[in-house]
Amino acid sequence: MKPASHHLARCRRCSAPIVWCLTSANGKRQPVNAAPDATGNVAVMQGADGLLYVRTVTAARPEIRPGEWQAMPHHATCSAPPPRRSSAPTSRATQGVRPVPWQR
Template sequence: MTGDRQMFTTPYRPPTPPNGPSTCPRCRQPVIWCLTDTNRRAQPINPGRDATGTTAIRQDVTGRWRSRGLTRERPTPEGAEVLHIPHAATCPTPRPRKTPR
């Protein structure tokens, strides 16, 4: 009688991306995981402030860490944002690059 029964399934939810202070999974250095403003992906950021940094990070009202790259339209930090450097630029064991096919 499986034809008479309705199957209830829960919708798939992707895992929550990391957010906040943690460590890099490759080199184990401390990082701050931030969600990018453009595509909502997790990006590791070096925790130390850097005046020459290219990424502005902040904590939103929910406590999530957010980041955005500086652009021509918005070249300086705004509000509570501070400048940092993306960890990918300084990681001693970076992610392997994809080889072109």
């Protein structure tokens, strides 16, 4: 099953066709490749409200149910991913701080 044409969008970085889905776990938006992929680790389905929902294919629930299609998250395949953010704290120069001796 493929997504409807009104769900299709393009990635801003690589221009690949994607669909925006809501995660079933917490309702956050997630880009997913528009083309079905048998090696993908997510299952996409269209809800009764017309929105696309995505869930992770896990060992506990590996089957693809009727009405779902298997796909790959776009973050895993984007040819121009955003730059990684460093988790290390940055060293800032302390400017404008006047060393003052402690008073008792």
